[in-house]
Amino acid sequence: MKLIISPLPMDNAPIQQIKERLDIVEVVSGYLKLEKTGINLRARCPFHAEKGPSFFVSPSRQMFKCFGCSASGSVFDFVMRMEGLEFGDTLRLLAKKAGVELKSNINPEQASKRARLYEVCELATRFFEKYLAASQAGQLVYQYLLGRGLTQESIKKWRLGYAPDSWRALIDFLLSRGYKREEVITAGLAIQSEKSQTPYDRFRNRIMFPVFDLNSQAIGFGGRIFDKLASKTQGQAEGGAKYVNISNTPLYDKGRVLYGLNFAKLAMRQKDSCILTEGYMDVILCHQAGSENTVAASGTALTSYQLQIIKRYTNNLLSAFDMDPAGGIATTRGINLAQKEDFNVKVIVMPQGQDPGARTMVKAYRECC
Numbered sequence: 108m109k110l111i112i113s114p115l116p117m118d119n120a121p122i123q124q125i126k127e128r129l130d131i132v133e134v135v136s137g138y139l140k141l142e143k144t145g146i147n148l149r150a151r152c153p154f155h156a157e158k159g160p161s162f163f164v165s166p167s168r169q170m171f172k173c174f175g176c177s178a179s180g181s182v183f184d185f186v187m188r189m190e191g192l193e194f195g196d197t198l199r200l201l202a203k204k205a206g207v208e209l210k211s212n213i214n215p216e217q218a219s220k221r222a223r224l225y226e227v228c229e230l231a232t233r234f235f236e237k238y239l240a241a242s243q244a245g246q247l248v249y250q251y252l253l254g255r256g257l258t259q260e261s262i263k264k265w266r267l268g269y270a271p272d273s274w275r276a277l278i279d280f281l282l283s284r285g286y287k288r289e290e291v292i293t294a295g296l297a298i299q300s301e302k303s304q305t306p307y308d309r310f311r312n313r314i315m316f317p318v319f320d321l322n323s324q325a326i327g328f329g330g331r332i333f334d335k336l337a338s339k340t341q342g343q344a345e346g347g348a349k350y351v352n353i354s355n356t357p358l359y360d361k362g363r364v365l366y367g368l369n370f371a372k373l374a375m376r377q378k379d380s381c382i383l384t385e386g387y388m389d390v391i392l393c394h395q396a397g398s399e400n401t402v403a404a405s406g407t408a409l410t411s412y413q414l415q416i417i418k419r420y421t422n423n424l425l426s427a428f429d430m431d432p433a434g435g436i437a438t439t440r441g442i443n444l445a446q447k448e449d450f451n452v453k454v455i456v457m458p459q460g461q462d463p464g465a466r467t468m469v470k471a472y473r474e475c476c
Contacts, residue, residue, distance in 0.1 A: 278297045366390055
């Protein structure tokens with residue numbers, strides 16, 4: 108995996124190369140369903156609500172324009188608005204898509220270390236996926252997930268996995284692939300023992316939920332205890348917690364990450380709203396039920412930074428936390444913080460005992476909105 112991180116270039120050469128290699132029609136088609144109309148293509152504008160299509164893309168000019176809200180520009184302007192990114196991040200995203208290499212002023216050693224952490228997280232995701240699919244214990248987990256209402260498609264889409272009941276299965280696997288134990292620890296996947304110099308796997312006998320960045324690259328993990336196979340190894344270092352999340356790493360900052368945003372960002376803009384839930388399962392089940400504008404602030408209380416990320420896509424926030432005492436406190440805190448950030452806030456009220464992933468959440472959402 109090759110990762111190139113670059114600040115804003117001092118010349119326009121890379122920008123021109125990207126424009127020459129990328130067809131705006133192809134890029135926009137990745138977000139919208141375009142239909143031919145004469146020499147141009149059109150669609151409903153993703154930047155404002157409308158019944159008829161007033162958004163046009165010109166292949167000859169490599170530009171877009173909406174005659175309803177006046178949004179217009181190049182492929183860069185379109186992606187910046189759709190993804191809610193700054194120009195530098197958009198440049199890196201499109202450069203990767205176009206195969207254009209950007210020169211970097213960042214220390215090559217630091218860039219290499221970061222790239223290797225991405226590789227460690229990707230290999231760990233594959234490792235957990237394999238154990239879910241191929242191990243006897245993994246098949247029990249798989250059936251449990253199906254019993255919770257997940258479809259096979261959702262399990263594959265969200266790349267769910269299983270961490271085997273072993274102290275060193277993952278770290279030994281990564282060491283065998285040429286990665287250093289310090290890298291595995293830095294990625295948050297292993298813990299250094301205080302009594303010895305031997306690190307051990309952070310996740311053991313847990314259902315694994317990879318956390319992705321905006322480009323759907325794995326950057327962190329959360330693990331749910333699997334009750335049917337609960338063992339002593341889980342409680343000795345974790346206190347038997349139902350959910351365990353990695354600590355902050357160079358790639359993952361729990362106060363700056365929203366679970367599911369990589370899949371929700373387009374729907375958030377199209378529906379002009381964001382449903383905020385508590386956990387991984389809530390998000391996946393909501394997406395599966397058609398509410399694809401759902402995200403979660405997992406492992407932390409909602410932060411101002413997370414709200415600023417949401418604001419890139421919408422000012423309308425729908426809180427869908429569990430209706431237990433903890434959920435009530437989280438709802439109140441979230442509402443107060445969101446109102447300070449000038450959000451329009453609604454609370455989706457669900458029947459007692461029903462979590463946001465249930466069908467009642469979708470019904471409650473429709474009634475609320």
